[in-house]
Amino acid sequence: xxxxxxxxxxxxxxxxxxxxxxxxxxxxxxxxxxxxxxxxxxxxxxxxxxxxxxxxxxxxxxxxxxxxxxxxxxxxxxxxxxxxxxxxxxxxxxxxxxxxxxxxxxxxxxxxxxxxxxxxxxxxxxxxxxxxxxxxxxxxxxxxxxxxxxxxxxxxxxxxxxxxxxxxxxxxxxxxxxxxxxxxxxxxxxxxxxxxxxxxxxxxxxxxxxxxxxxxxxxxxxxxxxxxxxxxxxxxxxxxxxxxxxxxxxxxxxxxxxxxxxxxxxxxxxxxxxxxxxxxxxxxxxxxxxxxxx
Amino acid sequence: xxxxxxxxxxxxxxxxxxxxxxxxxxxxxxxxxxxxxxxxxxxxxxxxxxxxxxxxxxxxxxxxxxxxxxxxxxxxxxxxxxxxxxxxxxxxxxxxxxxxxxxxxxxxxxxxxxxxxxxxxxxxxxxxxxxxxxxxxxxxxxxxxxxxxxxxxxxxxxxxxxxxxxxxxxxxxxxxxxxxxxxxxxxxxxxxxxxxxxxxxxxxxxxxxxxxxxxxxxxxxxxxxxxxxxxxxxxxxxxxxxxxxxxxxxxxxxxxxxxxxxxxxxxxxxxxxxxxxxxxxxxxxxxxxxxxxxxxxxxxxxxxxxxxxxxxxxxxxxxxxxxxxxxxxxxxxxxxxxxxxxxxxxxxxxxxxxxxxxxxxxxxxxxxxxxxxxxxxxxxxxxxxxxxxxx
Numbered sequence: 300x301x302x303x304x305x306x307x308x309x310x311x312x313x314x315x316x317x318x319x320x321x322x323x324x325x326x327x328x329x330x331x332x333x334x335x336x337x338x339x340x341x342x343x344x345x346x347x348x349x350x351x352x353x354x355x356x357x358x359x360x361x362x363x364x365x366x367x368x369x370x371x372x373x374x375x376x377x378x379x380x381x382x383x384x385x386x387x388x389x390x391x392x393x394x395x396x397x398x399x400x401x402x403x404x405x406x407x408x409x410x411x412x413x414x415x416x417x418x419x420x421x422x423x424x425x426x427x428x429x430x431x432x433x434x435x436x437x438x439x440x441x442x443x444x445x446x447x448x449x450x451x452x453x454x455x456x457x458x459x460x461x462x463x464x465x466x467x468x469x470x471x472x473x474x475x476x477x478x479x480x481x482x483x484x485x486x487x488x489x490x491x492x493x494x495x496x497x498x499x500x501x502x503x504x505x506x507x508x509x510x511x512x513x514x515x516x517x518x519x520x521x522x523x524x525x526x527x528x529x530x531x532x533x534x535x536x537x538x539x540x541x542x543x544x545x546x547x548x549x550x551x552x553x554x555x556x557x558x559x560x561x562x563x564x565x566x567x568x569x570x571x572x573x574x575x576x577x578x579x580x581x582x583x584x585x586x587x588x589x590x591x592x593x
Numbered sequence: 594x595x596x597x598x599x600x601x602x603x604x605x606x607x608x609x610x611x612x613x614x615x616x617x618x619x620x621x622x623x624x625x626x627x628x629x630x631x632x633x634x635x636x637x638x639x640x641x642x643x644x645x646x647x648x649x650x651x652x653x654x655x656x657x658x659x660x661x662x663x664x665x666x667x668x669x670x671x672x673x674x675x676x677x678x679x680x681x682x683x684x685x686x687x688x689x690x691x692x693x694x695x696x697x698x699x700x701x702x703x704x705x706x707x708x709x710x711x712x713x714x715x716x717x718x719x720x721x722x723x724x725x726x727x728x729x730x731x732x733x734x735x736x737x738x739x740x741x742x743x744x745x746x747x748x749x750x751x752x753x754x755x756x757x758x759x760x761x762x763x764x765x766x767x768x769x770x771x772x773x774x775x776x777x778x779x780x781x782x783x784x785x786x787x788x789x790x791x792x793x794x795x796x797x798x799x800x801x802x803x804x805x806x807x808x809x810x811x812x813x814x815x816x817x818x819x820x821x822x823x824x825x826x827x828x829x830x831x832x833x834x835x836x837x838x839x840x841x842x843x844x845x846x847x848x849x850x851x852x853x854x855x856x857x858x859x860x861x862x863x864x865x866x867x868x869x870x871x872x873x874x875x876x877x878x879x880x881x882x883x884x885x886x887x888x889x890x891x892x893x894x895x896x897x898x899x900x901x902x903x904x905x906x907x908x909x910x911x912x913x914x915x916x917x918x919x920x921x922x923x924x925x926x927x928x929x930x931x932x933x934x935x936x937x938x939x940x941x942x943x944x945x946x947x948x949x950x951x952x953x954x955x956x957x958x959x960x961x962x963x964x965x966x967x968x969x970x971x972x973x974x975x976x977x978x979x980x981x982x983x984x
């Protein structure tokens with residue numbers, strides 16, 4: 300795993316600070332060229348992993364990378380699924396089962412019919428879950444996806460409901476079908492870790508907010524620090540700047556002194572900010588200039 | 594209440610397992626002071642999956658569940674038309690009740706249930722989660738402190754991408770079941786306006802318009818008149834794809850400044866004539882969610898959703914009848930909605946010279962069946978100027 304990962308919030312108008320800023324970003328990144336330009340800037344300074352949602356526009360980026368294999372020989376995608384808003388809006392419109400039907404692959408696919416149909420009938424979530432994963436993964440066909448994440452809304456919903464088997468089903472499917480490592484994004488990291496362990500998911504990759512002010516770190520800063528010290532997992536720190544509430548240098552300096560952090564994921568809209576963050580991380584982690592994985 | 598490791602646990606059943614119900618269920622179950630006693634839903638399928646994978650007790654018959662279980666509280670997240678009956682049953686058994694918004698579809702039901710809850714001295718709450726959003730809470734604090742002087746007008750808005758084409762077959766698409774942007778979207782900013790300005794004395798110029806839906810409203814516009822000459826406008830559209838997800842915002846104008854707030858931030862402009870509250874200065878002030886938001890015990894989809902459940906549980910634990918979003922306050926919003934439905938039938942209150950209401954294209958005006966006991970609109974007198982509301 301690379302130590303510095305590039306996120307995609309900025310491309311889709313996700314900004315936890317300001318809706319105005321989010322809209323400005325949406326306007327700016329309406330053109331795919333603008334997105335590619337920023338991705339290229341990251342790639343060219345050694346930030347070669349793109350941790351992204353399964354938003355339909357990501358498919359266009361996938362097409363671009365597929366079309367230029369030499370340019371992007373070291374490019375990796377870390378897909379984070381599902382893109383929850385499309386499901387949430389569909390549930391409002393079509394109800395729970397209607398929405399499910401809408402996102403399952405079209406009829407005619409034998410596999411889908413068998414896995415989906417019989418699994419629905421048995422109230423067995425395994426078939427439906429794996430079908431949904433496959434539907435979301437379709438856009439990444441032929442591309443490197445060494446880690447596949449389950450998004451925090453789903454992870455935390457399953458965690459809250461006590462739907463623990465789903466984590467194992469997800470992990471086994473991405474390992475078997477995509478030869479990828481499972482990753483889990485959560486806002487409740489200290490609560491999630493024992494559940495993953497209980498499900499036999501060893502040394503899991505877990506991405507959560509880790510920032511100096513404890514913003515959206517449920518269970519509290521201390522519980523996070525304790526988990527980082529004592530539990531066996533690979534932590535990815537996101538929201539290290541706490542949506543801009545912590546100045547960049549201070550934020551990176553703090554997060555780099557935390558134990559057991561495998562990687563940092565960050566978003567930026569300009570080559571300047573990408574370079575700045577990269578340099579800060581390289582300096583505080585004393586990394587080689589190419590930010591090679593460890 | 595039962596006891597687990599010395600802490601007395603509050604026994605709650607969750608009723609209705611749609612989008613809101615499932616997310617409430619996750620938060621209720623994750624709460625350290627709550628024991629999830631059962632879930633109840635009309636879909637045997639969803640119940641079966643939950644029973645199989647989480648081991649929870651399940652019921653498809655609400656009344657049977659109330660009879661058979663020793664509960665402290667119920668959380669009701671069923672389609673809106675069923676709220677009143679279910680809430681009544683729970684109150685009659687002396688249970689604390691959390692009910693999703695809108696509270697009821699009839700102002701009379703809302704009033705009756707509010708007083709029943711008072712008599713039984715139980716804790717009640719309705720899921721208007723925006724009152725738990727840090728930025729909207731800060732608006733309340735600033736208005737109450739008189740930070741922008743005398744408030745003259747408040748604009749409440751909600752936009753989002755729900756109905757983007759002519760289709761859909763759930764209860765949300767049927768007006769008699771509490772579907773439509775009025776109940777689903779507009780209720781949120783309306784409830785905030787109630788919080789900030791109290792109860793309006795009248796409404797006018799209400800439009801419940803269709804964009805794509807055949808039966809229900811996709812956009813809502815109205816003017817609310819409050820005591821003392823204050824007014825509000827409500828502007829709502831749930832067929833707006835330019836928003837990634839639902840956005841609710843408030844803008845308040847006063848003699849000494851202006852406040853804008855959404856879920857993420859609050860922007861406050863204070864004139865030199867304002868008495869700036871602690872931490873604020875004249876001119877622009879911006880505060881973000883990172884500083885306005887209190888941490889919660891379990892995060893699923895925004896602190897406000899967790900915070901409202903924590904508030905409900907804390908009130909039950911502490912036996913605090915008064916609290917944020919108790920039935921009385923949600924009943925205010927139900928009454929405003931009832932007035933708006935009645936008002937929307939009037940159409941234009943002032944017509945162009947020689948105008949004929951019969952000639953007005955009616956395709957965009959929704960015909961609502963009025964809920965019980967809503968004041969029926971007087972027949973429109975064509976061409977006559979009419980003044981309503983205001984003070």
